[in-house]
Amino acid sequence: SAVISQKPSRDICQRGTSLTIQCQVDSQVTMMFWYRQQPGQSLTLIATANQGSEATYESGFVIDKFPISRPNLTFSTLTVSNMSPEDSSIYLCSVATPGTGELFFGEGSRLTVL
């Protein structure tokens, strides 16, 4: 199992600003995943963060908008840049138990952009 801490848990931001979300895991993991969940919707994978290499972004997501850092095996950050109201979502950090179908999630960061 894994315990994941995310900060901030929620924030209200002004359009055009940027916010960095932090994710701390209680064990070393190779891959960390960042998801977005818009209100009433499913989870959409933004990118996979690997330690020591560039993050891998999914179709529709770009590094300029969602830069990711992965400085070590227990920590990652996701920045939401130049925010607009359409970025209002819950952002979730997750890790997987290797070789299984089990994902563990942080409690999420609920962003509201005005």
Add this chain to the structure above:
Amino acid sequence: GQSLEQPSEVTAVEGAIVQINCTYQTSGFYGLSWYQQHDGGAPTFLSYNALDGLEETGRFSSFLSRSDSYGYLLLQELQMKDSASYFCAVRAPGNQFYFGTGTSLTVIP
């Protein structure tokens, strides 16, 4: 690309059995997972199928047919606390997970 379809809403009576289906189209496939999410909470893992057949975990069972690109989650002896959203998710060859459209389950007395 990845596409996973689920019914949007299901309603069932307390004590009954309900089945939530998931059909998928993916460019690669390692297995199918199921997650539960209560309002305001993070998703929590329920079950995983890498091979065809039925996996049972307490009141929850999950089924997979790889040839049909189909799976389902079976919830037995429904309780009010089972009211939540349920998501299937494909584990892809890069070990990423792609989620289905989600099913909102309402359990009524």
